[in-house]
Amino acid sequence: VMLLGDSGVGKTCFLVQFKDGAFLPGTFIATVGIDFRNKVVVVDGVKIKLQIWDTAGQERFRSVTHAYYRDAQALLLFYDITSKISFDNIRAWLTEIHEYAQKDVVIMLLGNKVRYNNERVIRTEDGESLAREYGVPFMETSAKTGMNVELAFLAIAKELKQRAVQQPDEPRFQIQDYIESQKKKSSCCSFM
Numbered sequence: 147v148m149l150l151g152d153s154g155v156g157k158t159c160f161l162v163q164f165k166d167g168a169f170l171p172g173t174f175i176a177t178v179g180i181d182f183r184n185k186v187v188v189v190d191g192v193k194i195k196l197q198i199w200d201t202a203g204q205e206r207f208r209s210v211t212h213a214y215y216r217d218a219q220a221l222l223l224f225y226d227i228t229s230k231i232s233f234d235n236i237r238a239w240l241t242e243i244h245e246y247a248q249k250d251v252v253i254m255l256l257g258n259k260v261r262y263n264n265e266r267v268i269r270t271e272d273g274e275s276l277a278r279e280y281g282v283p284f285m286e287t288s289a290k291t292g293m294n295v296e297l298a299f300l301a302i303a304k305e306l307k308q309r310a311v312q313q314p315d316e317p318r319f320q321i322q323d324y325i326e327s328q329k330k331k332s333s334c335c336s337f338m
């Protein structure tokens with residue numbers, strides 16, 4: 147799984163939150179090149195090892211990260227809901243993805259930094275409509291609070307597992323439906 151998106155959208159924090167359950171506020175240290183972490187998740191009783199590649203968003207590292215696209219089975223593409231430019235750049239990221247990644251790669255669009263509501267400049271509907279336009283699943287997340295962080299990786303793991311065991315006559319797994327059902331579950335139980 148590769149994490150992509152502009153510098154500063156929160157990719158490294160998202161991975162640290164998933165791996166260690168922590169958010170370390172403070173100075174922003176941009177990723178140099180590329181880095182990876184492994185984490186095992188359990189989907190329907192099956193263990194799946196995710197190898198997650200955290201890329202540098204800065205333009206000067208693009209040639210390094212392009213080399214890794216081809217081997218990726220899934221891409222988490224991030225923008226920051228407080229940054230219009232990071233949202234506008236999503237189209238350019240998708241063009242790069244179509245150029246360098248495998249055709250059947252799983253792509254998920256994520257709008258990160260949700261709790262920054264005062265500073266929000268990209269509405270949820272804008273993210274949803276861009277995702278619909280490109281036919282990719284979408285959700286908003288927070289690497290700070292952990293909102294939807296695990297769900298993003300679980301949905302990816304479930305999609306990859308389903309693809310591996312899919313029978314031709316079976317209905318296809320719908321990743322966006324899964325996301326919506328899991329979001330409902332967590333909101334219904336969060337105050338219990």
Ligand SMILES: Nc1nc2c(ncn2[C@@H]2O[C@H](COP(=O)(O)OP(=O)(O)OP(=O)(O)O)[C@@H](O)[C@H]2O)c(=O)[nH]1
Nearest residue numbers: 153154155156157158159176177203259288289290
């Ligand atoms: N409030 C808030 N801040 C966040 C969140 N995620 C990341 N940040 C902050 O955003 C800044 C950038 O986060 P990083 O995770 O380093 O960004 P990145 O996308 O990995 O950046 P590059 O490595 O340059 O590509 C840091 O100062 C984080 O503290 C979030 O969900 N909420």
